Amino acid sequence: MSEDLARLGIEPGGVLLVHTSFARTGPIAGGPAGLIAALRAALGPDGTLVMPSMTDDDEHPFDPRRTPCLGMGVVADTFWRMPGVLRSDSPHAFAAIGPRAETILAPHPVDLPHGPDSPVGVVRDLDGQVLLLGAEQDGNTTIHLGEYLAGVRYRRPKSVTVVRDGRPAVVHYAEIDHCCARFALVDEWLDTANRQRRGRVGRAVARLMRSRDLVDVVVERLRADETAFLHPVGVDVECDEARASLGPARAEGA
Numbered sequence: 001m002s003e004d005l006a007r008l009g010i011e012p013g014g015v016l017l018v019h020t021s022f023a024r025t026g027p028i029a030g031g032p033a034g035l036i037a038a039l040r041a042a043l044g045p046d047g048t049l050v051m052p053s054m055t056d057d058d059e060h061p062f063d064p065r066r067t068p069c070l071g072m073g074v075v076a077d078t079f080w081r082m083p084g085v086l087r088s089d090s091p092h093a094f095a096a097i098g099p100r101a102e103t104i105l106a107p108h109p110v111d112l113p114h115g116p117d118s119p120v121g122v123v124r125d126l127d128g129q130v131l132l133l134g135a136e137q138d139g140n141t142t143i144h145l146g147e148y149l150a151g152v153r154y155r156r157p158k159s160v161t162v163v164r165d166g167r168p169a170v171v172h173y174a175e176i177d178h179c180c181a182r183f184a185l186v187d188e189w190l191d192t193a194n195r196q197r198r199g200r201v202g203r204a205v206a207r208l209m210r211s212r213d214l215v216d217v218v219v220e221r222l223r224a225d226e227t228a229f230l231h232p233v234g235v236d237v238e239c240d241e242a243r244a245s246l247g248p249a250r251a252e253g254a
């Protein structure tokens with residue numbers, strides 16, 4: 001497994017943000033913890049491993065020591081619980097271990113979860129790599145950073161519950177969001193620009209890219225077509241809502 005990761009181009013001593021599907025990667029000796037150990041071995045002692053660690057629960061305050069991460073797979077939900085792993089204090093949390101972990105996880109804005117000051121923003125600043133391990137582009141959170149930096153105007157109303165002055169408080173905000181199925185386009189964009197490496201890791205198809213390349217490609221494409229990631233009207237509620245936020249003409253798919 002570590003050989004597969006090294007062959008793919010994981011940089012020892014670097015920063016690596018990993019999105020996984022364990023079902024598509026395994027079986028692996030040691031289970032999810034064994035996979036995490038292989039990723040850490042590929043990075044070496046000077047490398048920093050990062051994973052998504054968010055909650056889907058917007059009704060209860062997020063507690064970085066207790067709240068599970070149920071939506072990102074068993075590897076992500078195993079990772080934050082491991083000794084030495086840090087987790088950002090945000091319902092949109094990421095978790096990390098290694099020399100840059102604290103820098104990556106330091107104050108994570110609730111209302112701009114994937115902006116320049118979020119963990120994905122700092123991973124880009126640190127010239128980190130992004131690995132999709134059996135996971136698809138629709139789960140590649142760094143693409144939202146590209147949307148923000150491209151200046152897309154669509155938003156969806158969201159709320160999360162945080163603790164303020166010792167009490168639960170609901171925070172309403174507008175997030176760059178939609179169904180994310182059309183993030184699949186990014187594969188073609190990266191491949192066309194020769195900015196993505198593919199290989200096998202375990203049983204999984206793996207894709208490796210630099211965060212900066214990913215963001216650059218997304219920004220360029222979205223500046224040419226702001227609604228590239230939004231489905232035509234009537235396919236799903238999320239994309240319809242995002243289109244509607246652009247005003248009547250764009251909401252009709254014009």
Ligand SMILES: [Zn+2]
Binds near residue numbers: 178230231235236239
């Ligand atoms: Zn959609």
